[in-house]
Amino acid sequence: MLRLGAAAGAISIAGCLGSLRESEPELYTTPAAAEFEAVVDAAWLKDSLEGVELLDVRDEDEFTNGHVAGASRLPDTDLMRDHYEETEDGYKAAPEVIAAIAADAGITTEDDVVVYGSGSNLWETYAIYTLRAIGHDGMVALLDGGFPVWAAAGGDIEAGTSEPEPDTGEYEPELETDVLATREYVADQVHEDGANVPLVDNRSPEEYWGIEKDGPVDRHGHITGAINVEFTQNLVEDDDGSRLRTPAELERLWLEEADLDPDEETISYCSTAVRGSVGWFVMEQLGWETVRNYEGSWHDWGTLTEGDGYYYTSGEGTGDVIDVFD
Template identity: 25%
Template sequence: MAGLEQTPSSVNAASGYAHPELLVETDWVAEHLDDPSIRLIEADEDVLLYEIGHIPGSVKLDWHVDVQDKLARDFVNQQEFEALLSRWGISNDTTIVFYGDKNNWYACYSFWLFSMYGHAKMRIMNGGRTKWEAEKRPLTKVVPQITPTTYHAQPADESLRAYREDVLAGLKNPGRRLIDVRSPQEFTGELLHMVNYPQEGAQRGGHIPGAKSIPWGTAANTDGTFKSAEELRQLYGDKDITPDKEVVTYCRIGERSAHTWFVLTKLLGYPRVRNYDGSWTEWGNLVRSPIEK
């Protein structure tokens, strides 16, 4: 393999993205299904999709099980992360390609988490499951047989993550921008929790004071691919979300906002973006937390 950066099917520099090498197209993935240096990871919002059919050779990342702490509301620690990747046959030199349903919502969430633990070689399959299925590419129910490895992660990079104290302290910072990536109904407080996720509910509806409403899905085309760099710059620039600002994204538990984090940091090259994964499930339940409607 000559390397991802040299492949003609990757999104090339003409796209205008800051890091076009972090996206690969479906045809490139189809050509590299048997490449031992690559591990495909499917991360879906609908955790049953993998069993219905997945890209040959891919493994399933179940966000409810694989990367959640079993007791606290937090992610797995460094040792547990190492054990997970070792079980999936991933080494530090493996190129991971994430894909999933719903505009790669959970695929980008996974990219964000794996970035915190320092995995260097990662890509998103542009368009995710939606595009792969629309092109009638092969799916299988066969779970790959994998030889375990010994993976070594870095300590979690906390600079990618915002906590409630950070958000609260930044409310009076004129250089800080908050992006609420939820639906308009969640932003206004009309909707307390999404229908399928009552466990993500909050006692209060609304949004964090000063937050800009930019729903995460507006960054994607109807086929699940990311919008062009020009369209994305206009989408965020029109709301005064510019590269010179410090930016914090949030949703309900941080998964949709990780999609926006990926767009801002990897596609547009914003240097200071953090994902507040406590998000509204935490903020809307905090005693005396300031809220706007």
């Protein structure tokens, strides 16, 4: 198994392996994989398949019909519902849930992992965020474009279900608090007139303004001081699914138009931290030293009150909506 030390070098040349293969269609290689440390493409994966563990976040029928050979499935229900719980103090991560799934798949904390789905989207980045949050030591990378690009590249595919092998190993989680934000952590940064650190709301502008109701909560709008960068701004859609935009486009979105500073700690959020994980992931790839994803997000904050210091803003036209790519 390829470990982190060797993987770091391998990942750094992932894009070079792809970009030098001019005979291969562009679909198999991506600009994001050429520059970003935790993004790989189908060309790189074909060369590195024996050295990584694979996690498929698609639904069960898609997985059964065909998946990358050797992959295990990571159900989104386990990611969303079971890995954290709601307490009186907000949402608390329960890392042992995902650790048990990883152990059943034969994954240890040192293994290098590639996550893929139907493209580059929500559950893929949320799986990466979740593994990082429970202290995964090995590489955790995104297959840009997901299963469609692997199939188009003629990669090895197998059908059927993957049954976890009993007692395949142990996975000892250790919560990494520098990648997640709790309710109280966010509240400490927010005041009536704004926030002490940049906050990025990854929902739609309508949800951000509170025009479209977001979940069964009493309040609708955004955390005071947050800007809006809808998660779809990071992705480009084509007939083969979604992929990350080019690094140049993402730099324009985050560094120029949103005017954010990678040296400044930033908090990402959405409704439930799933869409927020897209912003979290992209900011990490762009070089942020510290970026956190707010567990619970608006489905937590929207249940609270301003009287207790949980400030929010609502109304069309409020805040700052960054809309670069239609």
